[in-house]
Amino acid sequence: MSTSGRSPLSLAKQTYAASLKAAGRGLVKTGLAKETAPPVEERWRHWAHSLTKVYDSLAMAKLDVPWWTYDAISAVDAWLSERDRPIRVFEYGSGASTIWLSRRAEEIHSVEHHKGFGEMMQRELAGEEKISLRVIEPVASDDPVVPSQKEGHAGLDFEAYVNAIDDVDGEFDVVVIDGRAREVCLEKAKDRLAPGGIIVFDNSRRRRYVEAIAASGLKETIHAGLTPTLPYPERTSVLTKG
Known part of the structure; x- marks a missing residue:
């Protein structure tokens, strides 16, 4: 995929998101993490799970949260x-x-x-x-x-x-x-x-x-x-x- 016209910040965000998503897939594959998220009420656990869904609105929707605090x-x-x-x-x-x-x-x-x-x-x-x-x-x-x-x-x-x-x-x-x-x-x-x-x-x-x-x-x-x-x-x- 061409990266022409993209700012260094945009490229950094894209790289960061890709690395976290890959890490999430690896954790699920090895059994160290579950595919489903903890309840939203368990905020810190839910947040830790959500880190692997960054910049993915459809994946976030499955977490039952909007992108607010x-x-x-x-x-x-x-x-x-x-x-x-x-x-x-x-x-x-x-x-x-x-x-x-x-x-x-x-x-x-x-x-x-x-x-x-x-x-x-x-x-x-x-x-x-x-x-x-x-x-x-x-x-x-x-x-x-x-x-x-x-x-x-x-x-x-x-x-x-x-x-x-x-x-x-x-x-x-x-x-x-x-x-x-x-x-x-x-x-x-x-x-x-x-x-x-x-x-x-x-x-x-x-x-x-x-x-x-x-x-x-x-x-x-x-x-x-x-x-x-x-x-x-x-x-x-x-x-x-x-």
């Missing part, structure tokens, strides 16, 4: 169990969270910017009537209306991706922000929350996200710490209207 997973799971039905969800960024939420909510609308990944998820989710997953790629532009600060995304306009929420009527009990142009997604999402609804904003420790959340006027509850598949702590925030 364990504290955030626990908090959102408890919130969903107490919420009146039906529960409607909108997601910026599909993956393991889409499958996890579909087991806990009645209606999922997800938008994905990456064509290859999005089409793979569409095939995986085919037949799931409660899930609507659209792929909306960014368009090349010399002057993007909605740019992304993500490395390698210069000169791309995510306006249609961010505005995808406008194509779905009604309010949402949960909005997940875990894709591109998250600061603008937040501004769009906060006015679409149902009373008492929540926004799950992942990787919220990044400076530009800290600033966007502070400017949003929403109340933030930070859930930091251990995260499935990651060898370092992360941060997921749950946002509510005051």
Whole structure:
């Protein structure tokens, strides 16, 4: 496979993921580890098992976890169990969270910017009537209306991706922000929350996200710490209207 155009960081992540997956297969083959994950409640054991599933959304889905911190997973799971039905969800960024939420909510609308990944998820989710997953790629532009600060995304306009929420009527009990142009997604999402609804904003420790959340006027509850598949702590925030 050609590596042209890939950053050293991207190549390092790919190498790291491949080595851990190979190690996981080896442990299972020799009987030193099981194929099935420990219960999520056994957090440290579950996390250790998850390390061999890094950057694999479908493998993570089998662990019954989204790619948020364990504290955030626990908090959102408890919130969903107490919420009146039906529960409607909108997601910026599909993956393991889409499958996890579909087991806990009645209606999922997800938008994905990456064509290859999005089409793979569409095939995986085919037949799931409660899930609507659209792929909306960014368009090349010399002057993007909605740019992304993500490395390698210069000169791309995510306006249609961010505005995808406008194509779905009604309010949402949960909005997940875990894709591109998250600061603008937040501004769009906060006015679409149902009373008492929540926004799950992942990787919220990044400076530009800290600033966007502070400017949003929403109340933030930070859930930091251990995260499935990651060898370092992360941060997921749950946002509510005051």
